[in-house]
Amino acid sequence: MTADSAPDAGASGTLEGLVLRGREFEPVEGRVVFEDGEITAIEEASVESDRIVLPAFVNAHTHIGDSIAKEAGEGLTLEELVAPPDGLKHRLLREATREELVAAMRRTFAYMERAGTAAHVEFREGGVEGVDAIERAGANSAVESVVLGREEVAAMERADGFGASGANDADFDRERNATRREGKLFGIHAGEVDASDVHPALDLDPDFLVHMVHAESLHLDRVEDKGVPVVVCPRSNAALNVGLPDIDALHDRTTLALGTDNAMVNAPSMFRELEWAAKLSTLSAREVLAMATANGADIADLNCGVVEAGRDAKLLALDGDSDNLDGVHDVVRGVVRRATVDDVDRVVL
Known part of the structure; x- marks a missing residue:
């Protein structure tokens, strides 16, 4: 610009x-x-x-801490790349100094701002220290961060809620109960690799689900009954070779929003995500644009x-x-x- x-x-x-x-x-x-x-x-x-x-856009699912590891890990499976605690990205995050991590995220904030993103919903690794790091990185940015801490309840208490990796990774009942008490957001990955974690994720009554690539008919029935919004990230799903979400089927059942997911594998460009969502679905352009704006704002309770x-x-x-x-x-x-x-x-x- x-x-x-x-x-x-x-x-x-x-x-x-x-x-x-x-x-x-x-x-x-x-x-x-x-x-x-x-x-x-x-x-x-x-x-x-x-x-x-x-x-301006609302990017409903990001991991911008991964800015330290852009395009690392070619050829690795999703589990090898991002699964906690020892996926490649988690090892690289541990190896990076705090200043390196903050500097990399600052660059991503600058890009998001220039590309018209008003706010993002960040699943923030690193516990309380991770929450502190993104607050430092975004201190001078006009982009609003809705930060969901991970790994410990204390991170949720420090942030805007809790972002769970997936119901097969751990028992998140304690974290879910804590977010209820605090009146904060609880989001969880589900159905990214396969369908096995979708029902357990829904059992937690999350405020929203992320991915749902492998959602089956019974899952969609439950999503509709519970009124649980879903954030889809088609570019990330394609890059990580886990399949693609059925955007039409999901849209028929619930509110859909768009996220760019890991900065490790995707530039956080909502323009690119819009194009993918439009060309992978039969939704109208207005319905797709709402996924990148109003719907994400609704999920994050933002007035934009x-x-x-x-x-x-x-x-x-x-x-x-x-x-x-x-x-x-x-x-x-x-x-x-x-x-x-x-x-x-x-x-x-």
């Missing part, structure tokens, strides 16, 4: 262009007015701007992800006259299937 398109934090002002308004992303020519970090109005008007204005009055002014403006987006007939479809970080004109966080 150019200097005048650097992310704005806590700003007041306006963004003009074609505004994707509300949960339906209705294209409206005009401007978004925001004051002290809150959207106060969407004004319909004729404007001289090619911008496309939409809510929608361009409407009263919401936090976390906004993304794309250059609708870029070489990539010029000539797009369906603007929402163009944003979802073709836009990239190169099209970002301005970010307001």
Whole structure:
């Protein structure tokens, strides 16, 4: 981005262009007015701007501590790569100094900010020290971190909740009960490698599940009955060779959000994740865009992800006259299937 398109934090002002308004992303020519970090109005008007204005993204599942090990472990299985406690990523995390870990995460925060991400839900390894590290890394970033501690209840108490690895890895009853007492989020990986951990994960009554690549009909019935949202990460699933989620089937049963998962194997680009989700499903462009914005915000209980009055002014403006987006007939479809970080004109966080 150019200097005048650097992310704005806590700003007041306006963004003009074609505004994707509300949960339906209705294209409206005009401007978004925001004051002290809150959207106060969407004004319909004729404007001289090619911008496309939409809510900034909510990345509903990340492991950005893995930024220390980008593209490590080619050819390893999922278990060899990320399974606790001795998967490659966990060994590399232990070997890294605190300063190395924080510096790597700072670079990822900078990328997410530039790529229009307003917030992310982080499954944070390393116990209390891991929570402290991400707070240090994100201290000067406008990207909001919803941090789910791991490995110990104390990490949950220090953070916004607990992020469990999977029901086959350990008994998480204690952590689940602790999050209930604290009124905090409890998320858990399920159905990533196979279906064996899905029922035990659902037995914990989680606030959300991650992956569900191997969800079966009975699992989907339970997900629907319990109203448990699911975060899908198709690029990560493909990279780790575990299969792909049935996005259509999951969407028929529950709220779906998008995450980029491990920074080890994926750049945390919601543009890329949007394209994958759109091309792996029959969902409309609006349904897919909601997965990257409003739905993730709902899961994390954030007041963003929608361009409407009263919401936090976390906004993304794309250059609708870029070489990539010029000539797009369906603007929402163009944003979802073709836009990239190169099209970002301005970010307001």
